[in-house]
Amino acid sequence: MSLRIVVCVKYVPDATGDRSFAEDLTTDRDAVDGLLSELDEYAVEQALQIAEATEGAEVTVLTAGPEDAADALRKALSMGADKAVHVEDDDLHGTDVLGTSLVLAKAVEHIGYDLVVCGMASTDGGMGVLPALLAERLRVPQVTLLSEVSVADGKVTGRRDGDAATERLQASLPAVVSVTDQSGEARYPSFKGIMAAKKKPVENLDLEDLDIEAEQVGLAGAATAVLSATERPARTAGEIVHDEGEGGKLLAAFLAGRKFV
Amino acid sequence: MTEVLVLVDHENGTVRKPTLELLTLARRLGDPVAVHLGPGADIAAPVLAEHGATRVLAADAPEFADYHLVPKVDALQAAFDAVGPAAVLVPSSGEGKEIAARLALRTGSGLVTDAVDIAPGDDGPVTTQSAFAAAYSTTSRVTRGVPVVTVKPNSATPEAAPAAGTVEELAVTFGPLATGTAVVSRAPRESTGRPELAEAAIVVSGGRGVGSAESFSVIEDLADALGAAVGASRAAVDAGWYPHAHQVGQTGKTVSPQLYLAAGISGAIQHRAGMQTSKTIVAVNKDAEAPIFELVDYGVVGDLFAVVPALTEEIKARKG
Ligand SMILES: Cc1cc2nc3c(=O)[nH]c(=O)nc-3n(C[C@H](O)[C@H](O)[C@H](O)COP(=O)(O)OP(=O)(O)OC[C@H]3O[C@@H](n4cnc5c(N)ncnc54)[C@H](O)[C@@H]3O)c2cc1C
Numbered sequence: 001m002s003l004r005i006v007v008c009v010k011y012v013p014d015a016t017g018d019r020s021f022a023e024d025l026t027t028d029r030d031a032v033d034g035l036l037s038e039l040d041e042y043a044v045e046q047a048l049q050i051a052e053a054t055e056g057a058e059v060t061v062l063t064a065g066p067e068d069a070a071d072a073l074r075k076a077l078s079m080g081a082d083k084a085v086h087v088e089d090d091d092l093h094g095t096d097v098l099g100t101s102l103v104l105a106k107a108v109e110h111i112g113y114d115l116v117v118c119g120m121a122s123t124d125g126g127m128g129v130l131p132a133l134l135a136e137r138l139r140v141p142q143v144t145l146l147s148e149v150s151v152a153d154g155k156v157t158g159r160r161d162g163d164a165a166t167e168r169l170q171a172s173l174p175a176v177v178s179v180t181d182q183s184g185e186a187r188y189p190s191f192k193g194i195m196a197a198k199k200k201p202v203e204n205l206d207l208e209d210l211d212i213e214a215e216q217v218g219l220a221g222a223a224t225a226v227l228s229a230t231e232r233p234a235r236t237a238g239e240i241v242h243d244e245g246e247g248g249k250l251l252a253a254f255l256a257g258r259k260f261v
Numbered sequence: 262m263t264e265v266l267v268l269v270d271h272e273n274g275t276v277r278k279p280t281l282e283l284l285t286l287a288r289r290l291g292d293p294v295a296v297h298l299g300p301g302a303d304i305a306a307p308v309l310a311e312h313g314a315t316r317v318l319a320a321d322a323p324e325f326a327d328y329h330l331v332p333k334v335d336a337l338q339a340a341f342d343a344v345g346p347a348a349v350l351v352p353s354s355g356e357g358k359e360i361a362a363r364l365a366l367r368t369g370s371g372l373v374t375d376a377v378d379i380a381p382g383d384d385g386p387v388t389t390q391s392a393f394a395a396a397y398s399t400t401s402r403v404t405r406g407v408p409v410v411t412v413k414p415n416s417a418t419p420e421a422a423p424a425a426g427t428v429e430e431l432a433v434t435f436g437p438l439a440t441g442t443a444v445v446s447r448a449p450r451e452s453t454g455r456p457e458l459a460e461a462a463i464v465v466s467g468g469r470g471v472g473s474a475e476s477f478s479v480i481e482d483l484a485d486a487l488g489a490a491v492g493a494s495r496a497a498v499d500a501g502w503y504p505h506a507h508q509v510g511q512t513g514k515t516v517s518p519q520l521y522l523a524a525g526i527s528g529a530i531q532h533r534a535g536m537q538t539s540k541t542i543v544a545v546n547k548d549a550e551a552p553i554f555e556l557v558d559y560g561v562v563g564d565l566f567a568v569v570p571a572l573t574e575e576i577k578a579r580k581g
Contacts, residue, residue, distance in 0.1 A: 241561055
């Protein structure tokens, strides 16, 4: 059996840096160093585990993003993915999630797939809806937000821990899945993996290759507009006391003062 | 009259509080029309009416329970086509966001997720969201189609605004995608008897500093004295000390209670993402340099095993 797995990954500004907005109210990508979204490492990990358990499986990592996004692909390749596809086009700047799902869906179809694996959300935009949109566009089942996933006999099965219930979900391939950070720690690239990644193929595509018009994406193609972005005022420093036996009482008095007790 | 669709979040007809908040927000934009999918519309209707629903469009079918999510998208789309709404409001759960996204794509509409406020504007509703771990607040507007907006819990105070709430049958034809993902089994989450984390007015959270599953009783005792929900950091969840459903942060729940109390939590950016818009924040941590202290209105540097039980006792004593 062969299994073609495509993992969608995003190159994001490091969450531990001072992230901010550029003048056009898109994410400022120059202000902070970028990296492979940590939540997508879980997707790469699960894809690799599924591939390792399946004969003739191939893992392709896919990203749509600026030139630097190649770093994210390189990281995924060094973890063990087989090849990479990078969709890069100046017209992509400012694309919203609906536009991004169009680009990725076209690219996934271009690559050929049995299973698409995504992270649960990006660590910058954080909407968490791209996998569902991909499934809608590709017209295949979505099996998303999984804390556990496995593939056998042409079916994908997983556990979804929702707000109201835990569900076991199952769908026939081809399908789109997304995995959470509960799905299992991602591996670190080994030295051998890092060296091997340098020789792995990276295919570059632009919008024309995917038959997408510039108007369908970018800021102009977006169906939402950000009107303003305001830095939240820093919280004013409160009172800090050192516990010398009275800490609990002092805290209770503070809470009582604010009518919580 | 302008109508606004509100997707009802419920368990067998028991409506969850965020839905009532959505009805209250929807009234700013038009007449709320509630969409109730699955059993219990007769139980839900009076509550929905009490909070402003002029109509309740109800559909029940085995597909809603047997197959995942897409049947609900088909039904919400049927309501969309029948009503021609000015906006669609959906609760911001994982499922709510995915339903909203697919509806937006199908109807050629713009999507806003995780709004914390929504107000009418000259060019359609203006939404407010948090960005970058709540370091920023942004406002947005949908520029194409009908705004589809998911709204976070605690974004408004539910107001009584009695309306007719007439129950009408919603006719739904399921498309070919509806049966793609089977729900093989479903185990409802057991109630803890404490307030729901995302909806609670007070949240008491424990982190790695709590040290073990057993010691979480210290956190629970304080929560019970305050009538609070219990939260946990990812470190505590990953260690297996507390269930993931209680995780606060980027990959857990976002909470915005009146009071957030963090014990044995350092205050990493991913944790802050889930709690920094809380009204009052207090922390107990033995490390005076812990970043959580940058956020607090009141902080105690000390051992949580001394401070928290003493606090619990004092609260009980004050309550008499
Ligand atoms: C992609 C991603 C997503 C993440 N999502 C989340 C998320 O949703 N939620 C989340 O919480 N984290 C999340 N994290 C993890 C986050 O980065 C931190 O690792 C985590 O929040 C740390 O938890 P902690 O504060 O409990 O533990 P630590 O950082 O280890 O802090 C423990 C604190 O307890 C104090 N302490 C120890 N003993 C005592 C005592 N006896 N009395 C008082 N104080 C004591 C210590 O001084 C220390 O400050 C995420 C990380 C990544 C990369």
